[in-house]
Amino acid sequence: MEDLKSDRILEIKDDISNELRKAGYAEIGACIQCGNCTAGCPSGRRTALRTRSIIRKAILGLEEVLSDKELWLCTTCYTCFERCPRNLPITDMIIFLRNLAVQRGYILPNHLNLCRMFYDTGHGVPINDEKWNIMRESYGVNRVPPTVHTDPKYVKEVQELISSVGFDKTIAWGKYAKKEEKAEKK
Amino acid sequence: MFYPNLIKERKTIMSEKNLRYSLYLGCVIPNRYPFIEQSIRNTFKELGIELVDMQGASCCPAPGVFRGFDITTWLVIGARNISIAEENEADITLGCNGCYGTLLEVNHLLKHDKKKRDMVNKHLAKIGREFKGTIEVKHLIEVLYYDFGIDKLKDYIKIKFPDLRVGVHYGCHILKDSSNRPWGGEYEEPRFFDELVEITGAKSIDYKDKIMCCGAGGAVRTASLEVSLDFTREKLENMRKVNVDCCIVCCPFCHLQMDLGQMQVNDKFKDIIGESYKIPIIYYNQLLGLAMGMNPGDLGLVAGHDLKGVPPFISIQPLIQKIKEQMI
Numbered sequence A: 001m002e003d004l005k006s007d008r009i010l011e012i013k014d015d016i017s018n019e020l021r022k023a024g025y026a027e028i029g030a031c032i033q034c035g036n037c038t039a040g041c042p043s044g045r046r047t048a049l050r051t052r053s054i055i056r057k058a059i060l061g062l063e064e065v066l067s068d069k070e071l072w073l074c075t076t077c078y079t080c081f082e083r084c085p086r087n088l089p090i091t092d093m094i095i096f097l098r099n100l101a102v103q104r105g106y107i108l109p110n111h112l113n114l115c116r117m118f119y120d121t122g123h124g125v126p127i128n129d130e131k132w133n134i135m136r137e138s139y140g141v142n143r144v145p146p147t148v149h150t151d152p153k154y155v156k157e158v159q160e161l162i163s164s165v166g167f168d169k170t171i172a173w174g175k176y177a178k179k180e181e182k183a184e185k186k
Numbered sequence B: 001m002f003y004p005n006l007i008k009e010r011k012t013i014m015s016e017k018n019l020r021y022s023l024y025l026g027c028v029i030p031n032r033y034p035f036i037e038q039s040i041r042n043t044f045k046e047l048g049i050e051l052v053d054m055q056g057a058s059c060c061p062a063p064g065v066f067r068g069f070d071i072t073t074w075l076v077i078g079a080r081n082i083s084i085a086e087e088n089e090a091d092i093t094l095g096c097n098g099c100y101g102t103l104l105e106v107n108h109l110l111k112h113d114k115k116k117r118d119m120v121n122k123h124l125a126k127i128g129r130e131f132k133g134t135i136e137v138k139h140l141i142e143v144l145y146y147d148f149g150i151d152k153l154k155d156y157i158k159i160k161f162p163d164l165r166v167g168v169h170y171g172c173h174i175l176k177d178s179s180n181r182p183w184g185g186e187y188e189e190p191r192f193f194d195e196l197v198e199i200t201g202a203k204s205i206d207y208k209d210k211i212m213c214c215g216a217g218g219a220v221r222t223a224s225l226e227v228s229l230d231f232t233r234e235k236l237e238n239m240r241k242v243n244v245d246c247c248i249v250c251c252p253f254c255h256l257q258m259d260l261g262q263m264q265v266n267d268k269f270k271d272i273i274g275e276s277y278k279i280p281i282i283y284y285n286q287l288l289g290l291a292m293g294m295n296p297g298d299l300g301l302v303a304g305h306d307l308k309g310v311p312p313f314i315s316i317q318p319l320i321q322k323i324k325e326q327m328i
């Protein structure tokens, strides 16, 4: 006969829930696992995202809550946030968990590209083709909108802030940027 | 849920007679859907509401995307944007639910949390800016409904469209977190947007899961296009079932998702949807302007270019035709 193995979680790590508490989300301890959040989640209707289980895994400190792709399938629609009978600010907590995930290196390549776009242009969706300028003109608005696009000094401001906060280091742009620069010089 | 006192606190820094706002554009309106910008600028001009540009504004940054990556970055860049409007000495108005979510929350957090404000200002000082906390952030729907006033708006309506069946799409962040949105805590069955649509004579048709998300937000469109489009498919199906002439939105990202996304749904899900969807997507100010008797060419409803691969991806001609018929 084979040895019996317990599938119970014998050790509860509290690093993730402690991070949540430190960030002001002490409510995590109030979750009664009722599942109301999952029941109303429009993403859970079509994906494996289970909001209740995200909260449970965060309480238990399971690293998979940060590495599972499901964490990125929440559209931040705030339905669970509004309906939680224990008043957990669930959506905000999911966003905080995403921050933790990124800090630990869990980020999708597409999202990393988006970050670089934001750093390079100051926009998540920039004017990256002249057709958008032509289109603007045809609708009677300025060819260049009065945003960061008017002057590179504004993009610099955004970049300075991103560096000041240290976000560039979090996702290691600094490293990538330098590598690319070196490659270009060669 | 968190800031139950906010609704009471909201006040406007200008007198009722002289409505003046900083116009925050965001990314999608100016860079992909400029006809929305045209319709906002021209309808507000017609209503005598002054809009001041926000020189050098950046991405808000997006509440599900960049806030999901790093909350501090989100706070600091959001505060920089707000500081531009503070220099204008005019409350912010904007036409995007996502930007609304970000700038409203950042403004509120920093006004009420001195520690966070000091932290943010330490960063901003490096570029010679400061968050002072002197202005409010308002969705243009809120400006029209409350500040200008829906009753006064009715006086500007010259043409009504009683035969127009409209699917109203609110989007998420205009409603929620409901405790700091100005709709009295209502988020399951709000009416304000329907009311604004109905002053044009159009009928707002109820459809299944009307308050449901379009699927674009929270970085999901970038994480998994297929999942995000499946939300859109469901919304479009529910609207088609009740036979609407168009869908009215108040957010350019919803607009993009329901327009460009509709085209993508028609392609990716063609085996399950039967006939392709053909629901024109219209921004609220475009409909409002028409009802005010304005020229469709001033409302971004007439394309003056022959560019390929630009919005609108779903033809709005059937709607224009229907409206013309009603105007005769």
Ligand code: SF4
Residues within 6 Å of the ligand: A030, A031, A032, A033, A034, A035, A036, A037, A038, A051, A052, A055, A083, A084, A085, A086, A087, A088, A090
């Ligand atoms: S609705 Fe609230 S209490 Fe219920 S499982 Fe979800 S987070 Fe926990």
Ligand code: SF4
Residues within 6 Å of the ligand: A037, A040, A041, A042, A043, A044, A051, A073, A074, A075, A076, A077, A078, A079, A080, A081, A090, A091, A094
């Ligand atoms: S906020 Fe996210 S987890 Fe909550 S209901 Fe919406 S999609 Fe689901």
